[in-house]
Structures are given as structure tokens and as C-alpha cells.
Amino acid sequence: MYVTLRDQFVRQFxxxxxxxxxxxxxAQAHEKIVKKNGAGSDFLGWKELPQAYDREEFARIAxxxxxxxxxxxxxxxxxxxxxxxxxxxxxxxxxxxxxxELRKDGPAIYFAGNSISASGLCExxxxxxxxxxxxxxxxxxxxxxxxxxxxxxxxxxxxxKYGEEEARRRIFxxxxxxxxxxxxxxxxxxxxxxVVPDDVGGRYSVLTPVGLLPIAVAGIDxxxxxxxxxxxxKELSSPDIDxxxxxxxxxIRNALYRKxxxxxxxxxxxxYGQLFNEWWKQLFGESEGKDGKGIFPVSVVFSTDLHSxxxxxxxxxxxxxxxxxxxxxGENRFLIPNDPNNIDGLNFLSGMDLNDVKVTAMNGTLLAHxxxxxxxxxxxxxxxxxxxxxxxxxxxxxxxAVSGYVLxxxxxxxxxxxxxxxxxxxxxGKPGYEEQQKELQKRxx
Ligand code: PA5
Numbered sequence: 001m002y003v004t005l006r007d008q009f010v011r012q013f014x015x016x017x018x019x020x021x022x023x024x025x026x027a028q029a030h031e032k033i034v035k036k037n038g039a040g041s042d043f044l045g046w047k048e049l050p051q052a053y054d055r056e057e058f059a060r061i062a063x064x065x066x067x068x069x070x071x072x073x074x075x076x077x078x079x080x081x082x083x084x085x086x087x088x089x090x091x092x093x094x095x096x097x098x099x100x101e102l103r104k105d106g107p108a109i110y111f112a113g114n115s116i117s118a119s120g121l122c123e124x125x126x127x128x129x130x131x132x133x134x135x136x137x138x139x140x141x142x143x144x145x146x147x148x149x150x151x152x153x154x155x156x157x158x159x160x161k162y163g164e165e166e167a168r169r170r171i172f173x174x175x176x177x178x179x180x181x182x183x184x185x186x187x188x189x190x191x192x193x194x195v196v197p198d199d200v201g202g203r204y205s206v207l208t209p210v211g212l213l214p215i216a217v218a219g220i221d222x223x224x225x226x227x228x229x230x231x232x233x234k235e236l237s238s239p240d241i242d243x244x245x246x247x248x249x250x251x252i253r254n255a256l257y258r259k260x261x262x263x264x265x266x267x268x269x270x271x272y273g274q275l276f277n278e279w280w281k282q283l284f285g286e287s288e289g290k291d292g293k294g295i296f297p298v299s300v301v302f303s304t305d306l307h308s309x310x311x312x313x314x315x316x317x318x319x320x321x322x323x324x325x326x327x328x329x330g331e332n333r334f335l336i337p338n339d340p341n342n343i344d345g346l347n348f349l350s351g352m353d354l355n356d357v358k359v360t361a362m363n364g365t366l367l368a369h370x371x372x373x374x375x376x377x378x379x380x381x382x383x384x385x386x387x388x389x390x391x392x393x394x395x396x397x398x399x400x401a402v403s404g405y406v407l408x409x410x411x412x413x414x415x416x417x418x419x420x421x422x423x424x425x426x427x428x429g430k431p432g433y434e435e436q437q438k439e440l441q442k443r444x445x
Contacts, residue, residue: 001235002228002382002391005245007252009366009376013321014255022251022406023241029405030239030247033398038405040412045199046397049207050229050390057194058222061209064172064192065216069106072170073131076124076154077214078113079138080146081282082202083174086393087111087138087214089279090206093272093389094220106219107134113150121153133158136217138174138210140196142182145424164189174209201412203283204397207390221386228390236398246399249323249377254406256321256375257295263320265313266299269362272384273325274301280396287404287411294407303361310365314372321375325392326362329384330355 007014032038033047068075077087088111091099100108112124135158137151158167173186177195186193194209196202205211207229216222232246241248253264264284266277277299288294298320300309313320336357338350349357366376379395381388404411426436427444 002231002388003245003395004380004382005248006378006380007248009370009378010252010256010321012370013259013261013373013375014252018255019241019251022255025254025406026241026247026251026402027239029250029402032405033401039410043199043201043204043412044401045197046201046204046207047401048233049197049200050226050233050394053207053226054195057209058212058226060192061194061212061216061222065213067169068134068172068217069219071132072107072134074128074133075107075109075214075217076112076128076133076135077109077138078135078147078150078154079111079174079210080114080144081286082205083138083140083144083147083196083210084111084114085203085275085279085282086206086211089275090211090215090220090225090389090393091218092275094384094386095218097271097274099218103219106217109214109218112154113137113147116146116149121150125153125157128154128157133161134170134172136172136174136213137182138196138214139182140176140180140202140205140210142175142180142185145421172213174213201414203286204412206279206393224386225390228385228387228392229394230390231387232391232394232398236395245379246395247402249379249395250399250403250406252377253295253321253323254403257407260319261321261375262295264295264297265320265322266297267322267324268299268301268327269303269325269358270327270329271301271304273327274299276325277301283396283400284403286414286417287400288407288409290409290413290416293409302365303358306361306365313369313374318373321377322369323377323379324362324366325379325381326359327381327384327388331384 032041033044036044077084091109096102110124110127112121135154137147139147155171158170162170168190171191172194173182173191174194175182175186175196177198183193194213196205196210197208200208207226212222215225236244236246238244239247241251266280268274268277281297281299284295284297289296334354336349336352336354338347366378370376381392401411422436423440426433426440429437
């Protein structure tokens with residue numbers, strides 16, 4: 001058990017009776033997942049993935065990652081949304097946000113195609129000057145604007161720099177197994193391809209080649225990551241919220257939502273958790289925010305944000321609850337030095353491990369926020385490791401699916417994402433959008 005839910009800071013907000021009332025709803029949602037008869041059930045592939053993944057492809061990922069690690073200075077993962085957040089989250093969580101500066105071997109890892117920024121792209125291109133580069137374009141559809149534009153740029157860079165033959169050894173494509181122009185293009189050019197499974201949506205895809213290749217390039221043990229997820233799959237199989245922490249989490253957050261707590265803040269106490277927060281926000285935001293419903297997912301890193309958003313959380317509108325990730329991280333100790341002059345008056349901390357100060361800050365904040373009428377769910381993560389993170393990923397994926405069904409939405413589609421795309425294409429003059437273009441132009445004049 002790598003993740004344990006503590007609800008002592010929630011009990012005053014959700015009564016035992018209210019939690020009891022959630023049991024049948026959670027059990028029904030569980031049935032939908034097990035029997036695969038709920039909305040979006042074609043996208044339940046993530047559920048068995050930790051055990052049922054393609055072993056041959058997994059071995060090829062490890063091989064390619066080893067090749068990439070010894071053949072380039074810079075590795076660029078090109079993708080957006082579910083095709084990028086998971087990999088970046090895992091790399092930062094297990095390595096460091098400073099991974100590129102601290103690494104002892106392997107390439108620096110950068111992410112492209114996740115914004116529409118000329119500056120971002122120009123800076124990254126510049127950074128590649130004089131360096132050996134490998135790229136991995138990751139796009140299930142193969143036609144998403146942001147990664148497609150970035151791929152044009154870096155594909156040309158590699159072909160111009162190395163010629164077609166050597167570029168072929170440096171370009172890796174993760175996309176649909178058969179459909180789409182990217183797959184056709186990769187096959188035509190002879191690039192190594194990896195499959196985004198049909199039954200796994202973008203935001204649930206971190207444990208597929210989408211996430212695993214970049215993660216393995218960072219030197220992370222992807223087998224252990226999968227083992228952690230497999231452990232969660234085994235342990236979180238009961239429909240009973242007393243035996244299944246992910247379901248208990250789903251039950252509590254839905255009970256809070258019904259009481260007007262419409263925002264959930266995921267709290268990390270470590271800067272290396274920042275990108276994991278982003279992954280979690282996409283998972284829950286895209287899964288639940290539809291049909292005029294859904295908890296709005298927000299995130300913070302404490303203590304940093306206690307000095308900014310902390311004020312609002314303590315005393316602003318009482319519309320939120322917090323979910324605190326308490327990662328037991330004893331990897332690095334940092335003893336606070338003594339100052340003979342005690343200029344800052346903090347000598348009472350001299351010799352203390354900063355990890356202990358952090359835990360004390362967390363406990364103080366849990367009490368303060370609870371006193372301020374903000375319910376707090378605590379998820380104790382037993383260690384900072386591949387296994388615990390694999391477990392946590394699966395924990396949230398499962399909780400998210402069940403939560404979505406309890407909320408009464410399809411947790412696996414994202415129809416709302418298309419609205420901006422249609423307008424953007426129309427305004428940019430994409431063929432076939434002529435009528436919309438005229439209408440939209442009138443509205444923005
Ligand atoms: O979760 C999702 O489905 C989205 O975030 C997609 O992953 C994202 O839009 C990228 O899509 P694609 O992989 O087709 O380029």
C-alpha cells in the first residue's frame with residue numbers, strides 16, 4: 001500500500017451518514033467500470049493496462065530509450081495535453097525540475113508543441129544549435145495543431161542536419177496503431193513507431209508508450225512504475241469505500257461537491273510535484289467538467305503558495321476543499337545551519353532537518369485551513385519512488401473514473417475541447433470553415 005487516505009480533517013464537514021449514502025452510488029459506478037457498460041466504456045483500457053500491456057513494445061521502448069540516451073545531448077518530446085503532461089510530471093516528480101542541470105548521463109529533456117508560442121519554439125530551436133538531437137512526436141490524432149507545427153520544425157531540423165538516413169534513427173513517433181496521417185508518414189519514412197492504444201484516452205495514457213518512452217529516456221525504471229500501478233490495480237479492486245482508498249476519495253469529494261465545495265485544490269509540499277499537479281488537473285478537469293457540472297480542479301505548491309493563494313484559501317469564499325499529497329521523502333536531508341548572531345531569530349530551528357520543518361508546516365496548515373472551514377483530504381504517499389508514483393497515478397485514474405460516473409457524466413470524452421479549435425480554424429481560414437469565419441470576424445471587430 002503506497003497511498004493511504006486520511007480523512008480526519010474532513011470528518012467535521014462530511015458526516016458518517018452522508019458518506020454511508022454515497023456507498024450505493026459508488027458501488028453502481030464500480031459496476032459500470034467492471035461490466036464496461038457505462039458512458040465511454042470503449043476507453044477503459046487504462047484499467048487493465050498495468051498487467052495487460054504489450055511486453056514486446058515495452059522492451060522496444062527500453063531499447064530505444066537506451067539508444068536515445070547514448071546518441072544525443074538533447075531529447076525533445078513533442079505533444080500537448082495527455083500526450084505530454086504525464087511524462088513531464090513523472091520525470092519532474094522522480095528526477096527533479098532541475099533534471100537537465102543535475103543529470104549525470106543521458107540527454108537534457110525538453111517538451112515542445114504544448115503551446116502556440118513563437119518565442120518558446122525559437123528559444124528551443126536555438127538551444128539545439130551545436131547539439132545532437134533526438135525527437136519523439138506524440139499525437140494520437142496526428143493532426144493537433146500545436147505538436148504538428150513543432151514537429152514540422154524539428155523534423156526539418158533533423159533532416160537538414162543529419163540527412164534522411166541518420167534522421168531516421170533519431171525520430172520516434174507515438175501515435176495511433178493504424179489510422180491517421182502521422183502513422184502513414186512515419187511508415188513511409190521508416191521511423192520507429194509506438195502505439196497509443198485505441199481504448200486509452202490522452203489523459204489516461206501516461207503508462208502507455210505516450211509517457212513511457214520519454215520517462216525511460218530520463219533513466220527512470222519504467223518496469224517499477226508499472227509494478228506500482230499493478231499493485232494499485234490489485235489492492236484497489238473492492239467496491240467497498242472502507243477497503244478502497246480511491247473510492248473513498250471519490251465518495252468524499254462528491255459529498256463535498258454536493259455541499260457547495262465546487263473547487264478542489266491539489267496541494268503538493270514539494271516543487272517536484274508541480275507538474276504532477278498539472279497532470280491531475282487535466283485528468284479531473286477534462287473528465288468531470290461537462291454538462292454544466294464538475295469540481296473545478298486547482299493546484300498549489302506549499303509553502304510557496306501559502307504566501308500568495310494562502311490568504312484566499314484561509315479567508316476567501318468557502319467554496320473549496322483541499323487534497324494534500326504528503327510524500328514521505330527522506331531521500332535528501334538538509335540540516336538548518338546555526339547562525340551565531342541569530343539575526344533572523346530562527347536559531348530555535350538550528351540543526352533541524354528541513355523535512356521535519358515541512359511536515360510541521362503541513363500540520364499547522366491542515367489545522368488552520370480546517371479551522372477556516374476548508375475540508376482537507378490527506379493522501380499519505382509512503383515514498384518518492386517509481387512504485388509509489390505508479391500506484392498514485394492508478395489511484396487517481398480509478399478515482400476519477402468512478403467520480404465521473406457518480407457525477408453523472410462521461411469521464412472519458414472531452415467534447416468541449418473542440419469549441420476553441422473550430423473557432424481558431426475558422427479565423428485562420430482553414431478550408432471548409434468559410435461561413436463560420438465571416439460570422440466570427442463580425443463578432444470580434
Ligand atoms: O486528453 C486528451 O484527449 C487531450 O489532452 C489530448 O491528449 C490532446 O489534445 C492531444 O491530442 P493528440 O494526442 O491527438 O495530439
